[in-house]
Amino acid sequence: MRSQLEVLNQHRLSPVSSYTNLGSGLDLASMVDPDEGHVQGSLRFSLFYDQLQSRLVVTVLDAQSLAVQDFRRSVDPFVWVRLLWAEREDKDQSSLQCVLHEWQTRLVKKSCSPVFGDQFSCALDEEEVSRVTVKFEVRDYDKYSRYGILGEARVSLNHLKIAYPLELRHNLQRPKKDIVGEMLLSLKYMPTSQRLEVGVLKIRTVSYPTTTERAIYAKASVICNQCKLRHQRTAQKKRWDMTVFNEVLTFLLPDPQIRECSIIITVYALHPAQKSSKRLIGQIHLEKGSTSENEHWKLMMQSLRQPIAKWHFIQI
Known part of the structure; x- marks a missing residue:
């Protein structure tokens, strides 16, 4: 019987292959930020660091009460997940970061409260965990126009106890660049x-x-x-x-x-x-x-x- 981590790895998108998926191959300028004060909703996710296998497991569970943009009656949301690694543990404004891994959830059509249930994992040394920030960007898929950004949630793993699965729900915030x-x-x-x-x-x-x-x-x-x-x-x-x-x-x-x-x-x-x-x-x-x-x-x-x-x- 395959282990749970082997099943999780089937869902993983590598940093290279992910750029052929939803919203990945576009320039950042083609993304539409939400209007001022128009961000609403929340995202539920869980984090777990497997110390035995030195792996980080990220699960995107669901979102609630997402905002509808423009004149559309609903949204087609998916979540873009980035692992950001900082060059210094004491992050400040001058500290540069790099993207370790990127994944995306499946697309849920016409839902302002979508359920995802997608899991992703990657190898990560334990001493590097404190330098990692997990960024969740909720995007609205549009086949004929530019993708909209409905908001983001992010959490730093520094001082976060994730030796056991930790479930969190964060309110979406206006997206910001790194x-x-x-x-x-x-x-x-x-x-x-x-x-x-x-x-x-x-x-x-x-x-x-x-x-x-x-x-x-x-x-x-x-x-x-x-x-x-x-x-x-x-x-x-x-x-x-x-x-x-x-x-x-x-x-x-x-x-x-x-x-x-x-x-x-x-x-x-x-x-x-x-x-x-x-x-x-x-x-x-x-x-x-x-x-x-x-x-x-x-x-x-x-x-x-x-x-x-x-x-x-x-x-x-």
Whole structure:
């Protein structure tokens, strides 16, 4: 007879294969955050750390009273689960994180109080448990449009007693991004030739000690009126804690577009020896209206023909 953990492992989605499932292959910009004050409902889940087998078991049980978005009468919810590992146990604002594993539950159609009952497990050293945060993101599936985010729940495993299964219910909160790296970017716009140059200079990331990924690259996309106009990517580089690229990606943009467009820099990790091994690390969104990114854009437009370099957080 198969053990319970063997059954659980059948439900596990690897970090690579999960990106072919619901909502996984999309850019973060294609996700719709809920409106202010429109998050409601709760999520019930359980956590268990098997000390004998050094495995963490996460069970997504059910959700209640989810919000209905837009003009729809119901929602088609599923839950995206991330295990975030911090580079330091004493997490602070400057502490970077990385995604250890990602899973998704099954889709439950037309239900504001869905029952999931999906279990996932992964190997995890006991000394690393305190650095892990489990993030549950409740998403609304839409076949023809962008997925909506109904809210999130997260729990840090630091000082949490999960030697026995611990069942919790958390109220959903507005989703927030997590910092998974930093990138040194340069921007230069030349109005005469209508050319925008995006320089990917350095990328700093952290990775779990046993990670097998060996390469990293970045892709820059130009978005205007929510439509992707064009994109370019850097070459693959061997992944280090600080990976140096020093590459310039060039885009031809007329004056009206440069004043209305936004730039999305997406960072991927991969294992060159495997096919379909691309895994999203995180993104930077350069657009008007955001504080730090908007400052960089303003400096570029005030210093035409001069490259302006600035560090940005990579978020997921």
